[in-house]
Amino acid sequence: MKQNDDWKKDRIKSAQLGENPMVIAKMRSGFAVIGDTQFLPGYCVLLPSEKVNSLEDLDFQRRCEYLLDMSLIGDAILKVCEPRRVNYSIYGNTDAFLHAHVFPRYNWEPEERIPYPVWQYPGEKWRDPEYQYSEETHCELKQKLSLALHELMKKAYK
Template identity: 45%
Template structure:
């Protein structure tokens, strides 16, 4: 099985190359696509179909750590705004998206959800995560998260 076929299991067994940090409630991962640089995802440590299926105390911690991941993204890329999104419509497991929105985005998308971007933005090889293109951003996010973990 390839790591991306089960992102949570591969994060747990150490084969998910996108993991930046293991937090208390989940794994912070850099997004496969970076058309919005800094795009990250928080994966829970166990699979849940939805946020409502997660035990209450763990749910609180997961949501709090989602905002910590947002703080890390904000520190790394200085966005105009952060968007948080938990959907589960396409991937039927709980995961939280953190998108850094910028004033430099195309005007037709700037005030809309990121899902309004055409498919090409999501799958274009120029936007695919590579260490060469986006490693410095990833390192800043990871450093922030490691400092958070060290202080808690």
């Protein structure tokens, strides 16, 4: 049976309603979600609690919370996936609302890809069903990220 993808029409609203299956954790500033594609295992996105256009639309306190939460996702990825490093990016060009991409980067990546942003990977990496998130393949990874993130939030939100 194919899963209903209506939640993708408004990922933030579906997260607020508890209908976004990609949510790893509710955070102070929003929702940590696992990425739709997992060719770099552990790729996550931070969605804000409410839809805003950009980081600058948040007051200073909410900006601080958002950027802290983004870094906590990176810490969870480092703990669970053990990448070489984590890359953070906020664009809003394709999906014109605030959201932050948190990408693990690995030593096993092709040498010619390592110095460049993940966006330069070929399109098939982003679209190939082999790399798309699935509960069967990625459920354990999602659970481990959730556990690590909840532990980090306990420390950070004292």
